[in-house]
Amino acid sequence: MNKINKILVANRGEIALRVMRSAKEMGIKTVAIYSEADRNxxxxxxxxxxxxxxxxKSSESYLRGDVIIKVCQDLGVDAIHPGYGFLSENAGFAQQVxxxxxxxxxxxxxxxxLMGSKLAAKAAVAKYNIPMVPGTEEAITDVEAAKLIAQEVGFPILIKASAGGGGKGMRVVESVEVFEEQMQLAVSEATSAFGDGSVFIEKYIGSPRHIEIQVLGDTHGNIVHLFERECSIQRRxxxxxxxxxxAVLTPALRDEMGQCAVNVAKACDYVGAGTVEFLLDENLNFYFLEMNTRLQVEHPVTEQIxxxxxxxxxxxxxxxxxxRFKQEELQINGHALELRVYAEDPANNFLPDIGRLETYKRPQGLGVRVDDGFEQGMDISIYYDPxxxxxxxxxxxxxxxxxxxxxxxxxxQITGIETTLPFGTYVLQHEAFVSGNFDTKFIDRYxxxxxxxxQPEEDTEEVAAVLAAILLQNHNPKQVTAAAMTTSATDSNWRKNRLK
Structure with a gap:
């Protein structure tokens, strides 16, 4: 047993706050690190x-593993929590710690x-008979040989960076004629993004669902799964x-995927919280995709259920x-959703929209949780994830x-920048989402x-009608009729408040 009394959180923003709050409830002291941009x-x-x-810049601060370890030594820190992103999946940093x-x-x-390499991960879990997407079992560099393999697998195929993530080093190839060009692009992008140009080939599953299983393991060899998360609404x-x-997993399929996730974790003697990701096709066949060896951004929905x-x-x-629990003691209670509120403009290809939070008021009430790291008047920095x-x-x-x-x-309420909030409303009201009949192509398709x-014309007409009613009332209140005061079937909050 190694009692932890002080934790340094090697991260920033909402995840740093989220970790610190739990640590405080456990009576553990916390140390924050910050860049010059995050001073306040x-x-x-x-x-x-x-x-x-x-x-x-991250390279000058949050990625400086040597500096972070020195801070720990100077302040008597027992443990480092890396959050997600930055150094959270850096094996070299974990070793230095x-x-x-x-x-x-x-x-x-x-x-x-092991799990940071998609190819190594596939090899490690193979002995557990985990379902795999058809494709190569090792990295390929020979274009002509790769072209033959692609033809055997059958187009369309997917070229993927072995060390990749976030869609980088990934190319969908529809035919043999464009294979060579797309492979060179994938290798180049993978080299630039990860310093590793290794790529492999998989059969392209055109419209899958993205299902991931939360796992948790201890240092005594016990591993459980905490059920699934549906993560199919994606951009880029x-x-x-x-x-x-x-919305689509049956209890039997949930158990089967959960056991596969546990076996993936066993394949690397996993300790702590991790996530095993799968693709699920239209026939509910699932295939191992990868394992993320950290806490996920979407972990709150698992906490809620x-x-x-x-x-x-x-x-x-x-x-x-x-x-503290066995698999049979865990159960699903209720349902949870998470919307990532990004400083992005959904109407402009989800491009970042950096600026100041002129208005920032969080929602409240039963069944609502907000994990954030901002307050009104703060700036969304150009240096970090939006x-x-x-x-x-x-x-x-x-x-x-x-x-x-x-x-x-x-x-x-957020003003001063564009956000993904309106996009969230659009998705949650769309018939495909409400029915549960959607996949990773939702944005492309709908x-x-x-x-x-x-609707500027409707808004203009509504405002004009309300103003006309106010003017009429000021001129001769007795002549105002109920019809004049009700300008549309659906009253706006603005009108209700203005006409009180």
Whole structure:
């Protein structure tokens, strides 16, 4: 047992705050690190101690593993929680942390390295007979040989970077004529993004669902799964809306996928919280995709349906404790949704929209959770990911969770920048989402910028009618009729408040 008394959170923003809150409830002191751009950030103010570790760029601050370890040594820190992103899946950093005598709240460096390579991960789990997408079992560099393999697998195929993620180093190839060009592009992008040009080939599954299973393991060999998350609403291969549980998994399929996820974790002696990702085709056949060796952005939906605090579980495991529950003791209660609120303009290809939060008021009420790291008047920095918050709703069933999310989106007030809030409303009201009949092609299939366009003519007519009613009332209040005061079938809040 290694009792943790002080944790340094090697991250920023909402995830840093989220980790610190759980640590505080456990009576554990926290240390924040920050860049010069984050000097006034909320996580800096919340922590018991805070240290500036460098300039605004991530490479000058949050990625400086040597500086972070030195801070730990200077301040008597017992453990480091990496959050997600930055150094969270850096096997070399995890190794350096351990060598410095500090607890890394996460899996072993060996597990991170193994699962960080998609090809190595596939090889490791092969002995457990995990379903795989047809394709190559090792990296390929010979274009002509690769072309032959692609023809054997059958077009369309997917060229993927072995060390990839976030859609980088990934190319869909429809025919043999364009294969060579697309492979060269994939290798070039993979080399640039990851320093590793290794690629492999898979059969392209055109319209899959993206289902992931949360796993948790301790240092005593116990591993459980905490059910699934549906992550199919994506833009540029990155998730925007997640939910738990999925609307399409049967209990039998859930058990089968859950056991596969546990076996994947066993294949690398996994410790801590991790996620095993699968593709699910239209016939409900599933295939192993990859494992993420960290806490996921969407972990709150799992917390909502299980009643567990995953950060606390990570800390307890890192201290050497046994898992506090067995698989048969876990169950799904209710339904949860998460909308990633990004500073992006959905009407302009989801491009980042950097600026100041002129208005920032969070939604409240039963069944609504907001994990964020901002307040009114703060700037969205150009240096980091543009996510503002994780907006989470929870209800007794899927319909109630959707209703609460729609209410929360409507209540969330953000001005000064464009956000993904209107996109969230669009998705949650779309028949395909409501029915559960959707996949990773949702945006391509249904969404257009025009879907979010306002109706200026209707708005102008409404305002003009209200103003006319006010003028008429001021001129001769007795002549105002009920019809004059009700200008449309649906009264706006603006009109209701203005005419009181």
């Amino acid at each position: 950030a909320l996580h800096v103010r919340f922590a018991d101690e805070a240290v500036c570790v460098g300039g605004p 351990q060598q410095a005598g500090i607890i890394f709240i996460g899996p072993s460096p060996e597990a991170i390295e 291969h990155q998730k925007v809306i997640e939910e738990a549980p999925s 299980t009643g567990l605090d995953l950060v606390k579980e990570q800390i307890l495991v890192a201290e050497g404790n046994l898992l 996510m503002i918050a994780k907006l989470v709703s929870f209800g007794k069933d899927r319909q109630e969770a959707i209703e609460k999310m729609l209410r929360a989106i409507d209540e969330y 969404f257009t910028p025009e879907a979010l366009a306002k």
